[in-house]
Amino acid sequence: MTQAATASPAAVTSARNGDFIVFGVNGFVFASWMSRVPDIKQVLDITAGQLSLLLLALSVGSMCGLPLAGRIAHRLGAAGTVRLGTFISMPGVVWSAVAIELHAPLPLIMPGMFLIGLGIGIWDVAQNLEGTVIERALSRSIMPWFHATFSAGTVAGALIGAGIVWLGVPIGVHLIAAAVLTVAAVWWCTRPFLPAFDEAADGEAAPRPSGRSAWTEPRTLLIGVMVLAAAFTEGVANDWLAVAFVEGHGLDNSVGVVALAVFLAFMTAGRILGTHLLDRYGRIVVLRVLFTAAVIGCAMVVFGNPWLAFAGAAVWGVGASLGFPVGMSAAADDPARAAVRLSVVSTIGYGAFLTGPVLIGFLGDHFGVLRALLVVGAVCLAAILVVPVARPLPASDTADEAVADEAR
Secondary structure, X not given: OOOOOOOOHHHHXXXXXXXXXXXXXXXXXXXXXXXXXXXXXXXXXXXXXXXHHHHHHHHHHHHHHHHHHHHHHHHXXXXXXXXXXXXXXXXXXXXXXXXXXXXXXXXXXHHHHHHHHHHHHHHHHHHHHHHHHHHHHHOOOOHHHHHHHHHHHHHHHHHHHHHHHHHOOOHHHXXXXXXXXXXXXXXXXXXXXXXXXXXXXXXXXXXXXOOOOHHHOHHHHHHHHHXXXXXXXXXXXXXXXXHHHHHHOOOOHHHHHHHHHHHHHHHXXXXXXXXXXXXXXXXXXXXXXXXXXXXXXXXXXXHOOHHHHHHHHHHHHHHOOOXXXXXXHHHOOOHHHHHHHHHHHHXXXXXXXXXXXXXXXXXXXXXXXXXXXXXXXXXXXXXXXXXXXXXXXXXXXXXXXXXXXXXX
């Protein structure tokens, strides 16, 4: 029996609440950064393609951090890994903010962006890993609630960011303050985390699980593809929605950030209410409906007038709400293989943040950022085809896999 399974109810509740806050803080600092993207583009006087290079540096950092997170977690535990990710990413925020304030050339800003992505990637896998530990301790699925808390943090960050933009607060002051608050909150809230892995008798972390590589499992890879589509749908909105409303619909920067806040608010609502829909109708039906809603919302944003575009941002947000957390839960259907599969699915899924900024930036330079968002609709249509792979594993399948792993 695992240490998490034998933890007291009070300890599990404390860990759950701590992970809720960690997810929320992650969303808050991310949205704080994204709320300044239109300002950053204007301050540096760069094109959409050049802006995409900055976002690409962040994405490359994330893709470097994700594969390392599992090994680091085995050495430091989930709490230590989240803290390490914070201590890497927040100096990157400070570096980038100061460089932008000084109107530094892009090559001097990009290392800070890389550090942000590297730290956030490590942090993200660890907080999701802790979420699966808590799910098993509670014997029920609550992963969408963790991601809803992340979304709530992004809403708070976007709304506060909109106010700060309206007040004319410098980018550096805003982002450095957010970084300091993030470090303090993460250090405090990771204290009650449950151990992600049992410890050996000598106190060392348990060895990595043996057996076949999760990278050779078709179901795991297809779940990763579905998560990639969901991450693309969410990530493009985070990166480009405010810019699209400003440049495509001719609105003020602060109003563009409000559009992002609308998207984030409805995505949060979808995650909070979606658990009931999942229990009633199952993963497949719900995901098909939501990916279809994302297609419709994207079209409303691109082809509608500003008022219809705001409504489209809301529909898009609902459509983007459950693909990512349900993918995480699907990857963790078998507790014995949850950690390795979660690492694979996360790495594939976050590939969207590597390709998304470059693709939208390239298309934005040629067709405008607003029209470039149509790519989201095409990706969602493709995702509908692989949704059946998220069907829960039968209990017999997980038992058979556990026996096979022991035999190896």
